[in-house]
Amino acid sequence: MYTYESDPPHYELTQNYTANDSDKHFNILFINDGINVHIIYISDVEALTGFRYCNICHKQAFRIGDKNLQQSMRNHMKKCQKNDGKIVKKVILEKFAKPFVPRILSNKTYKYLLANNLTHLFKPTRYYITYDIETLEKKVNEKFGDSSQVTVTLIPYAIASTVKLASGIHSFYYDIRTDNFLDKWLVQLFEETKQVKKDNKYIDETIPQYYEVPVIGFNSAKFDASVLFKNLKSKDWAISKYLGSSTIAKQLIVKHQSSSIHLRFVDFKIYSMQNKLKDAVRDFGNGTYKKGRFPHEFINANNYMNELSKIEPFPIEAFDNQLRNKKLSDVKYKEYLVEAAKHKQRWDYIRYYNSLDTRVLIEPIDYLIELMFKYKVDMLANMSMSQCANAIKYSMAYN
Template identity: 85%
Template sequence: MIRCRNLLQHLSICYEYPPRYEKTQNYIVNGSDKQFNILFINDGINAHIMYISDVEALTGFRYCNICHRQAYRIKDPNLQVSMRNHMKKCQKNNGKIVKKVILEKFAKPFVPHILSNKTYKYLLANNLTHLFKPTQYYITYDIETFEKKVNEKFGDSSQVIATLVPYAIASTVKSANGIHSFYYDIRTDDFLDKWLEQLFEEAKLVKKDNKYIDETIPQYFEVPVIGFNSAKFDTSLVFKNLKSKDWTISKYLG
């Protein structure tokens, strides 16, 4: 049994895998601000309580001397600035955590389906929602691959057994003129580059077909190119072909 008088007692628990420490309980005795830190270790059979002389060395964090709750990583290059800013607030609130809700000056409706769509937002603001139309025209693609065994090791614990090699690709285009398809495979030299060339030409037509007649309406000009029956990793097979003198990747999504 441990008797503590006139002490602020912190009880911490150690977790072995991975090693980390969590403060679980605080005990304030007789309103004192003195600290007494103890570590509780339990392996399921034996339990030990140890006195912690240097909390920072054990946990790797520096704690606020006022609230004893806020902690910052010692290796953080902004440690001094973060701690100083926090302690200013802590002194003002007498060590209590005060949460404030900061409201906007003007109320904004939570309608992400409207605010995230600049076309619909414009039409709604101008009472023209009857002109709104969904994206009607798009392009699909499907890549066929085969596995090529490589059995390459990377380090002591990683090994690549096989890689995927594309041998054919097909696309279908839905436009205002109807539906048509085009296809390339390994019998054509640089068939992925040939497919990309035609894909961009078809995308120009799809973009034109999806446009509003009234060009004053804000619009999205992205052309949907949808992988049909293709896993996400199929897209990575054409990344290297997208970097050429004719086109580049300007923005990655996701």
């Protein structure tokens, strides 16, 4: 099975499968743009990829344009015949044993500062941007084959971000009433990132450091990243690195073509075990902010423009959760009414609600950043909480 990688453009052999111990090879091209998946039969692998593969192991590739193609293939195939087509890996030990210290070796900044006796200058990545997308359900009920059926699709209609800078915190918001609102959000996101990048930088630019700006969502690996995916590729910016599967984007690096700014889209849930935003706010927040309330099931693709243009608050029945068979209590509804009274229109309330979802995430992130920094670990420079924990474990072994 082959896949297509866009940066740089090339085809890559990813998997080899044997069907019923058959020697016959059936080559396919697997293409996934984050929304649609296509599988295409390849009639000529060499013409498509520009590589010739070993006839024995079917894994080693040789560039067709290489002047030494024949000699390289002969040398490799001799080894393949000896090993019955299996790749034999040899373990080459270091001449001198090295300690396993991921806290130092996995962070180029800390490694440099330690080598130069400057660890007192080490600081975590404290400035970042949070984001959240609100979506509408549109019923489609489309069948794909005999066993697959899509009942609804998600349509984004609002997006908000909160920016944490050294000078303070502010939010911005766009919704579907603005043409190409996701692209315009991305334009402003890149602009806001310039100051975030400056605030995270070390004064001494000779210190190796990370310039990717974290853009953090909650449960965004499954939903928000998928909704945004097609907007992350344009003439002004493009995805330079993707880590994850076809359905879950653990990390997305988006590079601006002219300013060379890099956005690192990650999910807060890779650093915590909370499945709900309100749980993260409760466990790691300082009590200043609480997650708001919004009737998600009540608003859909057919009624959103009419319903959100109204000036009266949502009725209590709008908050009924049919999926979980739950209703909003009178006490909680009164709390909603108090907040709704501050807004002239329901569109204003969704702006408040969407922005609040990004604002309440600041305190939990800050709490975890400072918690990790007690052990000289920069949380946002790591891929996950398990990587942070691993670094802490081995640092304690050597301290």
